Amino acid sequence: MGEESLKVAVRVRPFNSREKDRHAKCIIKMHDNMTMIMNPDTPNEGPKKFTFDYSYWSHDGFKENANGILEKDGNTNYASQQDVFDNLGQRVLDNAFEGYNCSLFAYGQTGSGKSYSMVGYGPNR
Numbered sequence: 001m002g003e004e005s006l007k008v009a010v011r012v013r014p015f016n017s018r019e020k021d022r023h024a025k026c027i028i029k030m031h032d033n034m035t036m037i038m039n040p041d042t043p044n045e046g047p048k049k050f051t052f053d054y055s056y057w058s059h060d061g062f063k064e065n066a067n068g069i070l071e072k073d074g075n076t077n078y079a080s081q082q083d084v085f086d087n088l089g090q091r092v093l094d095n096a097f098e099g100y101n102c103s104l105f106a107y108g109q110t111g112s113g114k115s116y117s118m119v120g121y122g123p124n125r
């Protein structure tokens with residue numbers, strides 16, 4: 001295949017209504033492929049930094065277009081379904097069509113956005 005055969009990506013979804021009602025605070029930041037996590041109890045300590053193949057920020061910075069598709073709102077770092085598909089889905093399909101064994105799976109807690117990222121819902125398939 002010529003490239004690394006394993007890719008790891010992480011994605012942050014928007015807060016759901018329950019999290020908004022409880023005034024949840026987002027403790028994740030992303031910059032390029034780096035993901036940073038802050039401990040709100042130790043704000044002076046600085047974030048812990050982790051590098052992945054892709055760090056997808058989908059928490060905010062998006063708008064819904066006329067077709068109901070969530071897309072980047074101006075010059076934000078929002079990662080759309082199309083971005084995720086272009087980086088990961090397309091690559092898996094290309095390899096499969098060339099006859100390589102491959103798999104794509106999502107891991108995370110209930111409601112964290114696995115199905116959304118793998119197949120999407122409604123206009124955001």
Ligand SMILES: Nc1ncnc2c1ncn2[C@@H]1O[C@H](COP(=O)(O)OP(=O)(O)OP(=O)(O)O)[C@@H](O)[C@H]1O
Pocket residue numbers: 012013014016058108109110111112113114115116117121
């Ligand atoms: N990137 C995203 N942008 C907008 N909404 C999202 C995103 N990711 C997830 N959501 C929304 O969050 C909710 C939970 O997502 P999803 O159903 O994909 O979680 P899951 O990890 O597959 O959950 P479960 O393990 O319970 O099946 C859904 O309403 C989904 O539309």
